[in-house]
Ligand SMILES: Cc1cc2nc3c(=O)[nH]c(=O)nc-3n(C[C@H](O)[C@H](O)[C@H](O)COP(=O)(O)OP(=O)(O)OC[C@H]3O[C@@H](n4cnc5c(N)ncnc54)[C@H](O)[C@@H]3O)c2cc1C
Ligand SMILES: Cc1cc2nc3c(=O)[nH]c(=O)nc-3n(C[C@H](O)[C@H](O)[C@H](O)COP(=O)(O)OP(=O)(O)OC[C@H]3O[C@@H](n4cnc5c(N)ncnc54)[C@H](O)[C@@H]3O)c2cc1C
């Protein structure tokens with residue numbers, strides 16, 4: 225049995241000083257090697273592990289045939305953003321977890337092959353060559369994260385006149401403001417945004433639904449349906465003492481300064497960020513990993529504090545591994561209880577309580593319990609990365625829109641909301657989840673919109 | 682006319698600039714209390730500025746060039762376009778009849794006060810304005826101020842115009858003279874708003890302050906603008922910017938607003 229092909233990476237000692245991409249992708253030879261490991265199982269269990277049902281063995285087969293163009297075509301049929309997913313999907317709990325070879329701890333590197341083909345498509349500027357005939361029916365898509373991009377692209381392919389409204393000045397959602405350059409180069413997101421504009425999608429940035437564009441405006445202009453993909457952008461705080469300190473950031477603020485506004489290139493770009501010599505990051509998900517690795521690259525000595533153990537961490541395994549390689553210190557089974565600052569309000573100390581694992585909670589993970597043992601760390605900055613909730617702006621402005629007790633927009637299995645003609649999907653309906661789930665939802669909603677408009681003619 | 686085009690630029694006597702900007706989508710949804718996030722050029726900072734006037738087609742803003750980004754904006758000329766204008770953001774004022782409303786404005790804080798006075802006048806409130814500034818040159822927008830007020834009091838630090846002294850002195854004098862004030866709105870430098878708030882608390886007069894925190898997105902996504910409000914965390918961009926002054930922890934706010942001082946740019950370079 226052949227070994228799973230490793231992916232080349234920047235050396236940890238070098239990469240911790242730059243924002244360039246950490247993983248370098250497969251070359252053709254490496255991709256061919258890896259593809260040859262696929263057994264082409266008839267039952268294709270890998271597909272059931274993919275929230276967007278990507279035709280996995282089918283595209284891998286074309287890699288084996290060296291028909292990369294065809295592989296690209298097959299890949300793109302189900303996933304509009306393969307170059308993104310190949311880089312950020314938690315494959316180890318999705319497609320690769322279901323791979324027959326996984327049982328031997330050696331699943332086919334589906335994500336890396338996906339990235340190889342997607343990058344081939346970008347390099348050669350491949351398009352899907354779908355002939356769409358305009359039907360002049362207007363549909364609005366709110367939010368340009370993976371859910372909105374996917375929904376907009378699919379509707380444009382069906383001939384709809386799609387307007388994509390984005391609140392920020394740049395399109396891409398979390399892919400541009402959250403996930404850092406070294407994990408997902410912004411040029412890739414830009415390429416995908418350009419592609420959907422080539423499909424005819426009209427992108428308008430600085431447009432906030434509920435503020436400068438409203439449902440009544442859209443109705444007046446003859447829009448027939450609206451898709452809401454506004455994401456889960458509301459940062460959670462722990463409400464502990466000292467969170468108001470100057471250098472205590474939410475992960476969203478910290479990452480937005482660095483990624484969207486390019487504070488890592490200050491003063492060429494004008495938005496500042498202060499990390500100091502020591503940074504403490506609180507949390508155990510991808511967001512926490514990204515924040516920790518950004519702080520490291522800005523020159524800080526970084527300690528990550530997580531209240532459970534490594535096993536319970538929701539972050540992608542690869543990110544945790546990379547973070548450790550780069551020299552980030554992990555303090556598992558610890559939880560912050562308060563922060564202390566100097567007279568000017570800058571963080572100086574972090575007080576943490578040691579935790580122990582108790583009984584499993586609703587998520588099936590063992591619940592962290594307090595022990596009463598308090599320790600202190602020196603720190604100049606703190607990044608709180610304990611999760612995001614749905615942004616309430618839209619729901620507050622649409623009174624008839626039903627929401628759940630978690631603040632997400634309520635939808636049925638076809639992504640219909642409680643208002644006919646308004647659809648929703650992605651993090652705004654599920655709470656903070658994954659890129660691929662948002663893509664899956666965007667696709668499904670596009671289908672529902674097509675049917676809705678057909679039935680309401 | 683292009684979206685975000687500068688229709689008019691005017692220099693005011695205090696060195697600040699008034700810009701009239703074409704953007705119907707923002708303009709027709711605007712109301713007193715709202716602000717916009719302005720991006721001068723691609724790659725510029727996102728800067729919050731209050732909407733002073735609004736029609737169906739354009740808004741106006743008044744901006745004081747105090748740091749790199751506000752100066753960068755002030756270098757733009759008529760016919761130039763802003764790279765981005767996003768809004769209207771923040772809560773609109775709740776317009777109702779209070780009776781007598783006292784506005785206490787400091788320096789450039791007069792600009793955000795103008796639309797509020799205009800709207801509150803429409804609901805039959807008696808409007809009193811105390812506008813304080815360094816000197817006479819820093820008293821701007823007099824014509825507009827006169828138009829919407831029943832009583833217009835100017836005070837300057839050097840006495841070159843109006844009364845000599847601080848706005849809080851004028852405020853005390855007014856209240857002590859027996860004028861019954863039902864509501865106070867204060868907009869200006871944080872430190873001034875803090876003193877106005879402390880004073881009005883003594884007289885138990887409900888007071889609103891407009892919080893000029895450091896913002897990024899302006900939509901509740903980042904928490905950069907957070908304030909300590911009645912012991913809770915609130916976001917000035919969505920819960921404000923106008924908030925109950927007596928519940929705000931101004932000391933925290935003063936510290937947070939100075940948090941990037943060490944990185945202030947001089948001519949676009951690090952100090
Ligand atoms: C730092 C970070 C790292 C992550 N890492 C991973 C990872 O490695 N792998 C993975 O699968 N997932 C990851 N995720 C999660 C993933 O990014 C999200 O699940 C996904 O982006 C959700 O997509 P979405 O389209 O629903 O929303 P978003 O990507 O959040 O996009 C929503 C968009 O809507 C806009 N918007 C909001 N309100 C309005 C309005 N009123 N009007 C107009 N526009 C509006 C927002 O500005 C935003 O651009 C990460 C998330 C973060 C924050
Ligand atoms: C809701 C809101 C409405 C505003 N309306 C107006 C307005 O109508 N006209 C106007 O001229 N300004 C207004 N401001 C303030 C304006 O946004 C700041 O002056 C600007 O962001 C400073 O940027 P800078 O790069 O020029 O200065 P910097 O170089 O960043 O800072 C210069 C100095 O100002 C302080 N500072 C930085 N950011 C702010 C801030 N947001 N508020 C106050 N002080 C700050 C710094 O600590 C420093 O001392 C408003 C702010 C908010 C939040």
Ligand code: FES
Nearest residue numbers: 899901903904918
């Ligand atoms: S400015 Fe980001 S939450 Fe208010």
